[in-house]
Amino acid sequence: MQTYEGPYQGSKINIYNFGENGISVNELNNNYGLAFTFGYGKYQALIKENPNPYAADSVSNAWGDTMPEKVTQTIKYVNEKTGEEISGIQPYTQTGLTGQVYSAGKNDQIVIKGYYLVNSSRANGSISQFHNGGTYTNEWVSASGQLIKEVWHQISQNGLMQCDIYINGQQQYDPNNLKGIVYPSSQSSLGPTSLNIQNGNYVFPNPYVEQTQNIELKYLPLGKIIPVLPNGEVIPNAPQPQYQNNPNDPTGVKPDEPVPVIPGYTPQE
Numbered sequence: 024m025q026t027y028e029g030p031y032q033g034s035k036i037n038i039y040n041f042g043e044n045g046i047s048v049n050e051l052n053n054n055y056g057l058a059f060t061f062g063y064g065k066y067q068a069l070i071k072e073n074p075n076p077y078a079a080d081s082v083s084n085a086w087g088d089t090m091p092e093k094v095t096q097t098i099k100y101v102n103e104k105t106g107e108e109i110s111g112i113q114p115y116t117q118t119g120l121t122g123q124v125y126s127a128g129k130n131d132q133i134v135i136k137g138y139y140l141v142n143s144s145r146a147n148g149s150i151s152q153f154h155n156g157g158t159y160t161n162e163w164v165s166a167s168g169q170l171i172k173e174v175w176h177q178i179s180q181n182g183l184m185q186c187d188i189y190i191n192g193q194q195q196y197d198p199n200n201l202k203g204i205v206y207p208s209s210q211s212s213l214g215p216t217s218l219n220i221q222n223g224n225y226v227f228p229n230p231y232v233e234q235t236q237n238i239e240l241k242y243l244p245l246g247k248i249i250p251v252l253p254n255g256e257v258i259p260n261a262p263q264p265q266y267q268n269n270p271n272d273p274t275g276v277k278p279d280e281p282v283p284v285i286p287g288y289t290p291q292e
Contacts, residue, residue: 026051039164044172045090047163089161089175089230091121092152096238098127103141103241119150121232127240133273137265138242140273145240151232155180159230165223173227182207182231188220195220205229245276250283253291261285 024039029050039047098115099108108114112135117125127133127146140146153159159175172189186203188195197203197218206214207229217228245268250261262283266276282290 037164039162041162043090044160044162045088049164049166088163089121089159089173093118093120094150094152096125096150098238098240100133100135101239101241102138103243109135109138109242117150121150121152123150124148125150127238133240134268134270135242135273136268137245139245139268139275140240140242142239142241143274145238146273149232151234153177153182153231153234155234161230165225167223169223171225175230177231178204181210182229182233183210184229184231186218186227188218188225188227190220190222190225195222207231207233209233248280248283250285250288250290258285258288261288 024037026035026037028034029036035051037047037049037051039049041047095116095118098117100112100114101107102109115127119125125148133140133146155177157177159177161173161175163171165171170191172192174187174189176185176187177183178185184205184207186205188203197220200215200218203218204214205218205227206216208216217226219226245266247263247265249263250258252258262285264280264283266280269275269277
């Protein structure tokens with residue numbers, strides 16, 4: 024533990040280093056709150072309704088979070104019909120810490136000639152170390168000086184957690200959730216999203232960040248312009264050009280594509 028002078032006269036800060044189990048920051052004087060300007064996951068979920076980091080509900084005298092790990096993730100470009108990677112398109116690899124924002128890259132990296140992207144939500148997100156079967160330990164010191172230890176076990180592919188809580192070495196239980204099963208906030212309708220421990224009135228939210236180590240961006244071939252008669256019959260021997268990519272939108276086609284010129288026929292709306 025190291026003590027440092029705080030940013031205001033007379034204020035002091037303790038920083039506890041628990042190694043791979045995290046870092047805890049405490050403001051000693053209880054006169055100045057610490058704004059949540061670092062970390063990821065569970066505390067972000069708590070304050071997302073008021074994203075101002077200096078708002079009263081985003082300030083505390085003690086903070087601690089699960090230590091983020093360095094993660095290498097690979098983004099692959101896959102034909103959704105065949106399940107195979109699209110020929111000639113190299114996977115895109117990124118390295119970062121849990122909680123950092125990732126992007127599949129510039130538009131020319133996800134606009135693929137002759138294809139359109141069907142799961143664009145996976146092109147951007149947060150890097151995550153979480154995976155089914157993983158265990159994540161976080162130690163920190165509360166504002167009242169109690170040593171808190173959280174041991175989270177991921178027990179499902181979609182972020183369901185079982186958690187063991189220890190305060191000063193003594194295991195604690197939520198009387199309404201004795202098994203300590205906690206759902207991610209995105210699945211809140213299925214069950215509790217946090218543990219509530221009476222010893223000091225602590226709330227322990229699920230720290231899960233959606234896993235992203237292997238991402239598949241899925242594409243389908245662009246359709247074609249097919250000239251038809253008023254009765255829906257395809258005009259024989261008429262050209263059927265493929266739609267062109269929209270260079271600014273991997274999910275769509277170039278707007279206002281010209282209709283094919285067919286001798287003896289006039290296009291109708």
